[in-house]
Amino acid sequence: MKGLWRQVRSFDTPARLLMANQFAINLGFYMLMPYLAEHLAGGLGLAAWAVGLVLGVRNFSQQGMFVLGGTIADRFGYKTPIVIGCTLRTFGFALLGLVESLPALVAASAAAGFAGALFNPAVRAYLAVEAGDRRVEGFALFNVFYQAGVLIGPLVGLALLALDFRAVCLTAAAVFAVLTVLQCRALPDRRPGHVGGSGAAAGVLGSWRQVLGNRPFMLFSLAMIGSYVLSFQVYLALPLQAHKLLGGGGQAVTSGLFIVSAVVAVLGQLRITGWVRARWSGPQAIVGGILLMGLAFTPLAVSPDPSGGTSDAVIAVALLVTAVAVLAVGSAVVYPFEMDTIVTLSGERLVATHYGWYNTVSGVGITLGNLATGAVWGIADDIHKPWLPWLALTATGLLCAACVQLLSRAGGLAAATREPALA
Numbered sequence: 001m002k003g004l005w006r007q008v009r010s011f012d013t014p015a016r017l018l019m020a021n022q023f024a025i026n027l028g029f030y031m032l033m034p035y036l037a038e039h040l041a042g043g044l045g046l047a048a049w050a051v052g053l054v055l056g057v058r059n060f061s062q063q064g065m066f067v068l069g070g071t072i073a074d075r076f077g078y079k080t081p082i083v084i085g086c087t088l089r090t091f092g093f094a095l096l097g098l099v100e101s102l103p104a105l106v107a108a109s110a111a112a113g114f115a116g117a118l119f120n121p122a123v124r125a126y127l128a129v130e131a132g133d134r135r136v137e138g139f140a141l142f143n144v145f146y147q148a149g150v151l152i153g154p155l156v157g158l159a160l161l162a163l164d165f166r167a168v169c170l171t172a173a174a175v176f177a178v179l180t181v182l183q184c185r186a187l188p189d190r191r192p193g194h195v196g197g198s199g200a201a202a203g204v205l206g207s208w209r210q211v212l213g214n215r216p217f218m219l220f221s222l223a224m225i226g227s228y229v230l231s232f233q234v235y236l237a238l239p240l241q242a243h244k245l246l247g248g249g250g251q252a253v254t255s256g257l258f259i260v261s262a263v264v265a266v267l268g269q270l271r272i273t274g275w276v277r278a279r280w281s282g283p284q285a286i287v288g289g290i291l292l293m294g295l296a297f298t299p300l301a302v303s304p305d306p307s308g309g310t311s312d313a314v315i316a317v318a319l320l321v322t323a324v325a326v327l328a329v330g331s332a333v334v335y336p337f338e339m340d341t342i343v344t345l346s347g348e349r350l351v352a353t354h355y356g357w358y359n360t361v362s363g364v365g366i367t368l369g370n371l372a373t374g375a376v377w378g379i380a381d382d383i384h385k386p387w388l389p390w391l392a393l394t395a396t397g398l399l400c401a402a403c404v405q406l407l408s409r410a411g412g413l414a415a416a417t418r419e420p421a422l423a
Contacts, residue, residue, distance in 0.1 A: 004270065008141055014188050015130040015138060018123055019145040021179060021187075025086075025119070026149025028175035031157030032093060032168050039165045044100055054102075054109045061113030062120075063363030069114075070121035070356020071204055077191040078126035078352065083183050085119030088112070090176040097169025121359065125352035126190055128343045135343060136282070139336035140273040144266055151262035154255070192351065207350050211357050216412040217345040221361040223407055224286075224338065226400025228362040229369030230293045230393060231331050234261055237297075237373055237389055238324060245306045245316050253317065257324045264328035272332045282337040282344075283408035287401045289333030294397015296326035301387035301394075341413060369396075 008016055040051045072081045092112030099105055131138030160168045212218065234257060242253040276285045299319045306313035346354040373389065380388035407413055 004141075004144065007137070007270065011134070011138065011141070012130055013186075014190065015127060017183070017187055018127045018130070019142050021082075021183065022123060022142060023145040023149045024175055024179050026146055027153045027156065028089070028093070028172040028179075029116075030150050030153025031160065031175075032096070032172040034154050035157055035161060035165065035168060036096065040105070043165055044105075046102070050102055054105050057106050058109040058113035059363075061110045062116040063360060063367075065114055065117035066121055066359035066363065067208070067353070067356040069117040069119070070125070070352040070354070070359075071207060072118065073122035073125055073352035073356075074192050074207065074350050075204070077189055078122045078129075079183070079187050079189045081118040081122040082126070082187065083180060085115040085117075085122075086176045086180040086183065087115075088118065089115035090173050090180060093169050093176065094173035097166040097173075117356075121352040121355040124339065124355050125192070128339070128351055129190060129192070135340045136273065136277065136336045139339040140269050143332065143335050144269045147262045147265035147269070151259060151266060154258065192349075207353050208357075211346075211350060211353050214345065214347075214354075216407070217342070217354060217358075218361075219407055219412060220341065220345060220404070221358050223400065223403035224358075225362060225365030225369070226396045226403075227290050227293060227331075227334060227338075228366050229373070230290075230297075230327065230397055230400075232366050232370065233297070233373070233393060234258065234324060234327065236370055237377065237393065238320065240377060241300065241303075241320055245313065245320065253320070257321070260321055260324045261328040264325055265332050268329065269332045272329065273336055276333055276337075282341055283404065283413045285337040286334050286341065287405050287408070289330045289337075290397055290401040290404065291330075292333060293327055293330035294394045294401065296323045296330060297390040297393040297397075299323060301390040303386070345413070 008019065011019075037051055037055060040046045040054055041048070046054075069081055069085070088111050092108045092110075092115060095104065095108035096112070099108060127138055127142055128135055156171075157168050160171055238257055242257065246253055276288075280288060300323050303316045303319045304312040306316050342354055342358055343351055373393070376389050376392050380386055404413075
């Protein structure tokens with residue numbers, strides 16, 4: 001723990017603020033969002049289609065608007081969209097706890113989602129600028145704070161639910177309100193033009209053409225889709241497996257899966273990144289991490305039927321937890337080098353816009369990947385081949401890693417092989 005704080009203190013104040021801000025952002029987000037569907041369906045009695053609409057609007061207004069958020073950051077500076085995004089989420093989360101009509105809930109959900117589209121690309125671009133040649137280390141630390149918020153947020157939300165859902169929403173809104181004030185006062189304004197050029201003068205469409213015309217970056221974005229499909233399975237296939245194994249008791253196991261994933265990142269991220277940097281280049285780390293993510297699902301293909309007895313049930317749950325842990329390790333390997341590669345491929349120009357497009361591409365890929373995963377899951381049930389989804393996910397990892405390796409060998413990621421200086 002002392003080593004963590006020592007590394008954090010080695011960065012300038014803006015970088016430290018961005019890391020702390022991301023912890024608070026995830027704390028507020030995850031204390032509310034895991035319980036929103038239950039509130040809408042159980043507390044307010046909305047129909048399933050209405051619950052899906054509210055949740056879908058939030059996802060679309062975030063994933064679909066990342067490009068706009070990144071463009072705003074590159075044109076007006078990083079601080080502006082961060083502050084506006086936190087303000088929007090303050091009002092969005094407060095409304096989710098105060099209103100009951102469907103139109104108002106949709107509006108609140110859209111505001112909360114668009115808020116994320118505003119501050120996410122800006123925060124990452126800002127951190128990339130502040131970290132400089134220490135981007136890999138900076139993003140590794142950033143992920144520790146990110147995952148700490150994921151870990152603590154649901155626990156705080158669960159405790160607040162003992163009061164009611166409104167208390168959860170208002171507390172989450174208060175977190176973002178405090179963040180807004182602190183960032184207005186303490187976060188220095190930073191404009192891309194101060195660090196290597198922004199390209200803002202080209203205009204919105206011009207900047208988008210520049211990003212879309214960046215062939216190595218776009219190929220990398222497409223190649224990485226598989227890694228996001230794999231990482232999202234902690235929300236889809238792995239909870240489905242927990243339900244299959246334990247029925248209603250699967251909810252407790254599902255909560256445990258999130259805890260395992262977050263704990264691995266919080267406790268292991270810096271050690272993992274240090275070990276990898278001593279042995280591999282950036283592209284090698286990304287390829288190796290994706291391979292590990294894909295292989296994480298392989299043990300589940302031989303998972304025993306829990307109806308066979310207590311020992312089989314224990315083995316099946318142990319394999320599920322192992323899969324989550326290995327998936328988290330693979331993600332921890334990939335993340336800092338992936339973020340660094342995006343900056344490198346951008347040429348350090350229009351960095352936030354590049355992050356915005358990258359997030360949008362991955363968001364579309366996650367949606368399509370979820371549809372495919374769900375379809376394979378249904379087919380596997382129909383033909384009684386429970387191993388099929390896990391082998392399909394493993395194959396996805398192998399294909400994704402192969403695509404990144406081909407890009408690297410073709411020179412598309414050559415600039416990313418440079419090693420940033422260690423602290």
